[in-house]
Amino acid sequence: MRISKRGEYGLRAMIALAEPAEKSDAPQMMQIKEISLREQISPKFLEQILLTLKNAGLLHSKMGVGGGYYLARSAKEITLGQIFRVLDGPVAPIKCVSQMAYEPCGCPDEETCGLRLAMGDVRNAIANILDNTSLSDVTKRQSAxxxxxGIK
Amino acid sequence: MRISKRGEYGLRAMIALAEPAEKSDAPQMMQIKEISLREQISPKFLEQILLTLKNAGLLHSKMGVGGGYYLARSAKEITLGQIFRVLDGPVAPIKCVSQMAYEPCGCPDEETCGLRLAMGDVRNAIANILDNTSLSDVTKRQSAxxxxxGIK
DNA sequence: TTGAAAGTATACTAGTACTATGGACTTTAT
DNA sequence: ATAAAGTCCATAGTACTAGTATACTTTCAA
Structure with a gap:
């Protein structure tokens, strides 16, 4: 039930981008180097991840000197679920309970499959949390x- | 957030072993061939899985002619969480929130790491379901x- | 107008996990 | 004794993961 390093790093980076944006209302811009240093992530690997996130429409970037990445929308409007799905795919533990990427799982009768019923509960529990937690929720909780x- | 095929097949097999045991109170014995046919699983792969489950103390087996596998305890006393952990390892999506296999995740400050807080919630939600659902809960729900x- | 900073786009690789498969061996009932 | 059934161990192909490498484009400022 592990999330991948891509997913983990991507989530960390997005949280980092959301964090200062909480104070100043303007979208915060950060460079790959800055994030990779702070979060201890290989810059080249992070680059790939941020690019994926950008192509998915969750980040924008500015090229050239003084460039960097910034959130495409406000931190309130981006959920952990959105980020997670871009990097790690569907949330469901088993394909036949996936909302986003349903596939039959091969059990004799899906309607009455006990595993499917239980895993459906698990999927809903996970999705509930990830889809209802925004980046701003995360940074608020952090500072709380x-x-x-009594730190900082 | 996918569970592995090993995990899926193991859970299916355990549910199959629990199912008839609901009616007759005696522990139901089934052979690999029987389960693999019914659940559409490669018998050799299933063998490995059942062996793992046996070594973990969740199954017992009888060798020789007329042998087979049966639950080591009553279906009420075996949870999906126990089975899952044997086959797929810890439930936590990220190591630093694992109860069974904690490891630091490398974030600058674990106490205030927002990702850790959110993933902790996810872990608890998953563990709550898996650890509080027994095989007998699953089979009861199936027959309900x-x-x-109106089937069967 | 040139060059350095920064992002973009692919391709590649080493290692590991997943998903099995095969074959030799042991136990048991008849 | 023999055949059915379970046990144990080795290994192989594939996909995925995590990370590197390389070459290119855009932007800004001196």
């Missing part, structure tokens, strides 16, 4: 925890 | 759906 711990 | 649809 920081305050509670 | 069957009745509702």
């Amino acid at each position: 925890v920081r305050k509670k711990l | 759906v069957r009745k509702k649809l």
Whole structure:
């Protein structure tokens, strides 16, 4: 049930891009180097990931000197589910319960397949969290925890 | 977030072994061939999986003619979580939120890492379902759906 | 107008996990 | 004794993962 490194790094990068944007309302621009340094990610690998995210319409970029990446929409409007699906594919643990990429799983009777019923619950539980958590929810929670711990 | 084929097949096989046991109270014994035919699984692959499950103490077997596999405990006492963990490892989507196999994930500050907080929720949601659903819950639900649809 | 900074686009690779398959061996009932 | 059934171990193809490498384009500023 693991998420891939691509997924993990992509989510981290998006959160990093959302974080300063919380204070200043303007979209925050960051460079690959900056993010890779801060999150300890191979810059070349991160590059691929950000590009994928850009092609999916979640990021915009500015080329040339002083360029970088920034969120395509406000942090409130981007959910973890959107990011995850771009990088790691469907959320469902088994294809026959996927909303986005349904495929039959080969059980004798899908309607009454017990595994399918249980895994459907799991899918819904995961999707509920990922699709209802925006980047701004994440950064808010982060800073709440920081305050509670008296850090920074 | 996909489960592996090993996990899927193992869960299917365990459910199949639990199903008839609901009616007759005695532990139901089934042969590899029987399960593989019914669930459309390569018998050799299934063999490996059942062996793993046996070594983990979830199944017992009887050798020789008229042998087969049967549940080591009653269907009420075996959860989907137990089976899943044997075949697919920890439930957590990211190592740093795993209860069974914690490892640091390399984020600058684990306490305040937003991804970690969100993935912790996901882990708990998944574990809640898998650890609180027994094989007997699954078979009961199956037959409930069957009745509702007027099948068999 | 040139060059350095930054993003874009592919191609490649080493390692690992997944999904099996095959064959030799052991146990058991008849 | 023999055949059915389970056990154990080795290995092979494929796909995926994580990461590198290389060449190219855009932009800005000196």
